[in-house]
Amino acid sequence: MRRVIGLVLLLLSISLSTQALSWAYAFVVLDGRVYEVMDVAVLESDLGEVVGEVKTLADDMDGSYYGDASNTYPLGTKYRAVDGESIEDVIAVEDESGWKRAEYRHDAPFSMRDHLDKVAYAALGIGVALFIFTRVRKRQ
Template identity: 85%
Template sequence: MRRVIGLMLLLLSVSLSAQALSWAYAFVVLDGRVYEVMDVAVLEGDLGEVVGEVKTMADDMDGSYYGDASNMYPIGTTYREVNGEAMEDVLAVEDESGWKRAEYRHDAPFSMRDHLDKVAYGALAVGVFIFVAIRMKKRHEN
């Protein structure tokens, strides 16, 4: 009986211990590049063209993300160039208090979800090719 109670308590404690991931820093991703959002304001006069926006949110349980994502900023948050800075190094990220500087840190990890559209179009092209080849073969047989 003690074993059953002990096992039940163990299972209960394991199932109740799910926690959200604690991020080291706020980030945004653009075209496979991860930028750390700094607590540094970017002035309106230093803003360049809009270059993207947050399209997906990072999973706060396992840390996974894909595409133009963020771990802190909501979907629709805008990214802009910073005049005089290379976009590969620096972005401006829209924030409720204005614009913040985001600096490149590393490339995003590979995710098949980033390439699903290419895979789908490739599969569609192969399917069309096979369909046309079968139809042409049937016409030649008749």
């Protein structure tokens, strides 16, 4: 009987500790810059070129994110420049109701995942160079 009670208490403690993170505001990340999405519409006539899109989603359990991410918007959501505004300060984010203004708040925290593609390409380049070097050297 003690084992059953212990097992029930263990399962309850595990299930009660799981909860979703509540975000302070909706955000998107573009090139390492976090923008707060405001409840302000941007007119189609004020939109510039597409400058990016949501490529990863923020983790609602631990708050981590990397790359061009969002805590609210789905993958593929487009970002566009706003005419007369610097991309470093303001972008427009695609929304089901149109386009919303997003204002720069802070730089995103450093994540090695943001740089893994560069490291992988560098390692591939070094590997190819070494392969070619050893082949050329064997021929001599």
